[in-house]
Amino acid sequence: MQLETLMDTMSRQQVPEGALYVIGTPIGNICDISLRALTVLEVADVVACEDTRNTRSLLSAYGLSKPLLAAHQHNEREVAGQLTARLERGERIALVSDAGTPGISDPGARIVDSLREAGCHIVPIPGPSAAVAALSISGFTDNGFRFVGFLPIKHAQRLTFLRALQNTPETLVFYEAPHRIKEMLDSLSQVFGGDRRVMVGRELTKLFEETWRGTLSAVGEWISSDPNRTRGEFVILVEGVQVDEGQSGEDEAKRILSILLESMPVSGAVATAVKITGLKKNLLYNVALRLKA
């Protein structure tokens, strides 16, 4: 699309009044903002934000200046009441956090929850998120992923929390602060074992962006080999448990079918097992016949 056509499309974007626009903003690179986000910010009556100083400087980078309303983790429910009243008056409200997508390890979810309960019109304006940025370059997304965010700070609690995730087949997505990164990686290795694959994304989209993929047994050495590697912002992805699908599916089929066959004919047991496991009918039928024999 030519630039002129794109500008034309942008000027024709619908930004209805009386709606809350939840806007993703850059996680480091000022250029990572969508044209639609800029369009909405330009016409917004007020911008609800995590930290007014950060958002003022973000808006000024785009030549914008707007009334701001602080909406942080300590006043979200209160602010929601004010926002509902403003929406009823027909205002357009933008909601942003300091970086990335509001509500993702950031304030925003409670406001959205309250406004939804109040029946308000809420519109997503998608943008960056460190989790999705890291996932997109990991090669770990075949089995889906589970967003964890920040782990408990205390060592014992962190280990307990991680143990509950030990057998998760989906890739796990963690955020961590730089001063805790080494300790956190140690905990991951302790619970998941050294062979599990990990990807670390550091300072994504920024000047000194770095990513590293390897095993948990090697990640400590990578982090320690350069003092800069304990600075900046980190996303850590741990690949999920790799199961041999064929084998685990068959084991599950055997377990479930042997229970069902005690009280059902083969056809009924197979039909029920399909519903329970989501496995293919053919596989279940063959297993059922073997069990019967």
Ligand code: SAM
């Ligand atoms: N709402 C944000 C999002 O959508 O990604 C996350 C906010 S959370 C308070 C901040 C954490 O996100 C950081 O401590 C870090 O773990 C991760 N993060 C944010 N920006 C990042 C970046 N550029 N590179 C790596 N990790 C980042």
